Amino acid sequence: MIVFAAIAPHGGPVFDEPEGPTRKGMEELGHRFASERPEAVIVVTPHGAHVDGHFAVVRSARLEGDASQWTDADTRYEGPGDPELADACVQSLQQAGLPALGITFGATAAGSSTMPLDWGAVIPLWFMRAPAVVVSPCRALSNDEHVRAGQALATATGHRRVALIASADHGHGHAVDGPYGFAPESSEYDEEIQAIVRDNRLAALRGWDPGFAVAAKADSFWQLLMLHGALGDDFEVELLSYEAPTYFGMLTAAYVRKD
Numbered sequence: 001m002i003v004f005a006a007i008a009p010h011g012g013p014v015f016d017e018p019e020g021p022t023r024k025g026m027e028e029l030g031h032r033f034a035s036e037r038p039e040a041v042i043v044v045t046p047h048g049a050h051v052d053g054h055f056a057v058v059r060s061a062r063l064e065g066d067a068s069q070w071t072d073a074d075t076r077y078e079g080p081g082d083p084e085l086a087d088a089c090v091q092s093l094q095q096a097g098l099p100a101l102g103i104t105f106g107a108t109a110a111g112s113s114t115m116p117l118d119w120g121a122v123i124p125l126w127f128m129r130a131p132a133v134v135v136s137p138c139r140a141l142s143n144d145e146h147v148r149a150g151q152a153l154a155t156a157t158g159h160r161r162v163a164l165i166a167s168a169d170h171g172h173g174h175a176v177d178g179p180y181g182f183a184p185e186s187s188e189y190d191e192e193i194q195a196i197v198r199d200n201r202l203a204a205l206r207g208w209d210p211g212f213a214v215a216a217k218a219d220s221f222w223q224l225l226m227l228h229g230a231l232g233d234d235f236e237v238e239l240l241s242y243e244a245p246t247y248f249g250m251l252t253a254a255y256v257r258k259d
Contacts, residue, residue, distance in 0.1 A: 001154070001162070002154050003038055003162065003257065004032065004033055004038060004163040004164075004254070005166070005255035006029050006124070006163070006252070006254055006255065007166050007168050007197065007227065007253040008128070008167055008168070009022055009026075009251065010047070010067075010120040010124060010168075010169060011123075011169055012070035012073075013245045013246060015067070015075060016071055016073065020245065021241040022250045024240075025240040026252060027127065028240055028254070029128060029252055030128055032256070033127075033128040033130075034128075036163065038130050038161050039130065039161045040082045040085050040130050040160060040162050041125070041128060041131070041133075041163040041164070041165060042085070042132070042134075042153055042162060042163070042164045042165070043120075043121045043125060043133070043134050043135070044136075044164070044223045044226050045120030045136060046120055046219045046220075046223060051101050051103065051138075052140070053141070054100055054101050054138055055098060055099065055100040055101075055136065055137065055149055056100075056102075056103050056138075057086050057101070057103065057133060057134075058081060058086060058102075058104075058115050058134040058135070059086040059090075059103065059113070060105060061112070061113060062078070062079075062080060062114040063117050063134070064115075064117060065077055065117030065121070065122045067119040067122050067123055069119060075123065077125055079129060079130075079132060081110070081131060081134075082132065082133050083110035085133050085156065085160070086110070086133045088156040089156040092152040092153065092156035096152040098141075098148060103115075115134070120167040120219075121134045123167070128165060137222035137223055137226060139210070143205070143206050143210065143225055147228055148229060149226050150225065150226035150227060150229020150231075153230050164227065164231075166224055166227040168220030168224060169249065170186075170189060170193055170216070170219070170220050170244075170249035170250070170251060171190045171217055171218050171244075171248065171249050172186065172216075172218065172219065173247070174187065174244045174246075174247050174248060175247035180247065183215060183216060183217050185215040186248075186249070187244075189213065189216035189218055190216075190251075194251065197251065198237075200236065202224060202227060202228035202231070205221065205224055205225055205228060206225065227255075235256060235257055236256055236258050237253055239251070239252075240254060
């Protein structure tokens with residue numbers, strides 16, 4: 001079952017600003033993650049391998065990568081995958097009537113495959129380490145399908161203690177000189193997301209128009225829908241931090257089961 005969940009950012013300021021609120025939030029997530037002793041972790045990232053029209057689930061037995069594209073800090077990560085959990089995720093997604101495929105890299109056999117990780121997976125895993133399954137959402141699919149995908153991932157955990165991380169950065173249009181330019185929707189989106197997380201109302205996202213997230217240049221909406229599907233109403237949340245130190249918003253939040 002899901003024993004812990006988090007919303008975790010994946011931007012360079014996590015490392016470049018070691019005294020900043022986001023770094024402190026990530027360290028706190030790491031402490032809470034460790035205290036729940038998960039056997040494995042599912043990371044939903046917007047920057048992993050994308051398969052047209054499908055959810056993609058990494059089946060590889062080894063994972064490695066770094067975030068050197070975004071920071072000069074040493075972010076090298078190497079760790080085990082969890083092919084058994086990955087296969088269960090693919091089967092659960094497909095049994096729920098959702099388009100999903102398992103993927104490997106370099107070798108078709110999961111045990112012989114090492115998957116190169118994107119920064120959206122590496123940065124959260126740098127703080128929250130366990131055998132991992134990496135999952136990519138699919139923006140071509142509906143809100144409801146993403147919620148159902150989260151439910152399917154939770155079902156796939158069975159009796160194992162598993163954590164779920166929604167790797168998410170929010171509006172990317174906070175700065176005129178940023179790579180995506182200025183988008184007034186970014187600040188509005190981020191304010192709404194903070195309120196929804198703080199009030200434990202992820203279910204509200206189910207009725208949102210995905211176009212709002214696109215206009216805000218956000219990399220979080222689809223992962224949060226999956227997070228809602230996996231957690232339902234069984235978890236309490238604490239929003240640990242939010243900031244937009246550069247052109248994008250970064251938020252950390254921890255979810256634990258209700259007593």
